[in-house]
Amino acid sequence: MASMNELIDGLRGLAALPQTVLRVTTMLTGGNASTAEIEHVARNDEALSLAILRRANSARFGRPGCTFTLHESIARLGTSALLKIVLEQKAAGMFADRGEAYGLQRGQLWRSAIGGAIAAERVAQRANFGNPGLAFVCALLRDVGKLAFDAHFGTRYMLLIEAHANSGRQFVEMERSAFGFDHARLGAELVMRWGLPQRIADAIAFHHDPPTSPPAQDVLFDIVHAADIISLWAGLAIGCDGMQYKLANHVRVGLKLDRPAAEHIISEVWNKLRESEVKMAPPARKGVAA
Amino acid sequence: MVSTASSYSKTEVDGKHVVGVGDMVVCDDPQVLLVTYALGSCIGVTIYDPVAKVGGLLHFMLPSADLNKEKAAANPAMFGDTGIPLLFKACYEKGARKDRLIVCAAGGAEVLSDDGHFKIGSRNRTLVRKIFWKNNILIAGDETGGSNSRTLSLRMADGTAIVRTQGTERVLWQA
Numbered sequence: 447m448a449s450m451n452e453l454i455d456g457l458r459g460l461a462a463l464p465q466t467v468l469r470v471t472t473m474l475t476g477g478n479a480s481t482a483e484i485e486h487v488a489r490n491d492e493a494l495s496l497a498i499l500r501r502a503n504s505a506r507f508g509r510p511g512c513t514f515t516l517h518e519s520i521a522r523l524g525t526s527a528l529l530k531i532v533l534e535q536k537a538a539g540m541f542a543d544r545g546e547a548y549g550l551q552r553g554q555l556w557r558s559a560i561g562g563a564i565a566a567e568r569v570a571q572r573a574n575f576g577n578p579g580l581a582f583v584c585a586l587l588r589d590v591g592k593l594a595f596d597a598h599f600g601t602r603y604m605l606l607i608e609a610h611a612n613s614g615r616q617f618v619e620m621e622r623s624a625f626g627f628d629h630a631r632l633g634a635e636l637v638m639r640w641g642l643p644q645r646i647a648d649a650i651a652f653h654h655d656p657p658t659s660p661p662a663q664d665v666l667f668d669i670v671h672a673a674d675i676i677s678l679w680a681g682l683a684i685g686c687d688g689m690q691y692k693l694a695n696h697v698r699v700g701l702k703l704d705r706p707a708a709e710h711i712i713s714e715v716w717n718k719l720r721e722s723e724v725k726m727a728p729p730a731r732k733g734v735a736a
Numbered sequence: 737m738v739s740t741a742s743s744y745s746k747t748e749v750d751g752k753h754v755v756g757v758g759d760m761v762v763c764d765d766p767q768v769l770l771v772t773y774a775l776g777s778c779i780g781v782t783i784y785d786p787v788a789k790v791g792g793l794l795h796f797m798l799p800s801a802d803l804n805k806e807k808a809a810a811n812p813a814m815f816g817d818t819g820i821p822l823l824f825k826a827c828y829e830k831g832a833r834k835d836r837l838i839v840c841a842a843g844g845a846e847v848l849s850d851d852g853h854f855k856i857g858s859r860n861r862t863l864v865r866k867i868f869w870k871n872n873i874l875i876a877g878d879e880t881g882g883s884n885s886r887t888l889s890l891r892m893a894d895g896t897a898i899v900r901t902q903g904t905e906r907v908l909w910q911a
Contacts, residue, residue: 549885550774551754551773551774554773554774604903611902614848616848675847678776678777678847679776679777679797679847679854679856680757680797681757681758681774681775681776681777681778681795681797682757682774683774684774684775684776684885685774685885686885686902687885688776688845688883688884688885688902689776689777689845689846689847689848689857689883689884689885690847690848690883690884691847691848692847692848692849693847693849693850693853693854695851698853704853704854705853705854705855705856706803708854708856709798709803709856710803710804712797712798712856713797713798713803713804713807713814716757716758716797716811716814717807717810717811
């Protein structure tokens with residue numbers, strides 16, 4: 447069986463993170479966003495320009511009878527919304543065609559990434575966490591390890607994991623038995639290779655088993671963990687791993703997460719997810735008004 | 737003809753029509769196979785009238801629309817208590833009759849060690865049983881609970897309802 451390093455070394459499409467994503471992630475998590483830089487990125491990316499124009503001219507942000515240009519749209523949306531549009535769009539490129547190893551239909555892994563990110567941001571806001579953008583990024587990337595397993599093993603993955611199936615255990619424990627490491631650890635290693643900050647890698651590594659006590663405990667990890675479980679309840683990316691994950695008790699208590707709150711977030715996730723899907727939909731006609 | 741509650745469901749090749757999460761599809765075309773994937777704590781409900789050959793599939797997420805009336809008005813198929821009546825109404829409009837309808841359900845799984853704090857799947861299961869019991873409707877085929885993902889399909893040609901879990905298929909109802 448391949449070691450984690452060998453597995454990552456063998457990944458071609460995932461070996462490097464697009465520079466756009468790296469730069470935008472740094473801006474979103476570090477709070478040093480520049481609209482001029484975002485405009486520069488968008489002008490060189492037609493699909494991204496369209497997504498920004500759609501959002502700015504949507505019922506939520508637009509004005510009847512008024513169409514905003516790309517420059518106006520960028521100014522109107524604000525840096526936080528813009529950065530999320532960029533990340534969602536780039537994540538779509540990474541996740542859209544993956545997930546077969548986990549028995550997922552095309553697009554489900556992308557939906558789960560975006561849905562989890564929306565849930566994390568909402569949980570972060572409820573918990574008064576200082577940097578909801580960071581929670582958004584961590585949750586968006588939490589399952590990149592699944593991409594790596596998918597790219598390396600394809601449908602063979604399910605055959606390999608089947609021998610370790612046990613209904614009483616968390617799915618990540620089965621992965622550890624089968625491969626020596628799970629998708630959370632693999633994802634953390636991958637984002638470290640991409641050059642993302644250690645804290646993002648740790649949030650990904652711990653998204654199924656957040657540490658219960660200091661100094662390793664971090665409310666960011668708890669938020670990403672809660673968002674992952676909420677995305678399961680929302681019916682996102684439920685593949686061969688089913689619902690075989692646990693919500694850590696200290697996270698439920700620490701974040702004051704109860705059933706009504708969880709159900710509210712689930713319905714919000716779907717409403718925002720549908721907005722995202724409309725925003726990302728392929729253009730009906732060519733041409734960008736900029 | 738296939739009618740959907742929203743644009744989130746889609747037709748694929750070979751007459752397969754995929755019903756999205758929080759969505760519903762009603763159909764009277766015998767060539768169509770309705771299918772919904774990734775049922776975790778959500779529940780899929782199929783209904784079918786074997787005489788009129790009209791049926792539908794609903795994939796709802798949460799039990800009660802009381803959570804948010806505004807969202808329920810916009811997306812009634814997201815909630816069991818608004819989605820199930822909508823499914824029946826849409827089938828009646830296509831000629832189905834209540835006394836002939838075959839009802840099946842699948843999903844309602846839980847995450848591990850829920851310890852009764854959330855019980856999203858369990859509450860969905862309870863809602864389904866309560867609605868059908870109140871309306872004197874028997875569930876002909878049911879596979880709910882556990883922690884596995886399920887795929888539910890309804891063949892419009894004859895009403896066969898099949899649930900697929902962990903690579904294994906089980907017929908919930910067949911003529």
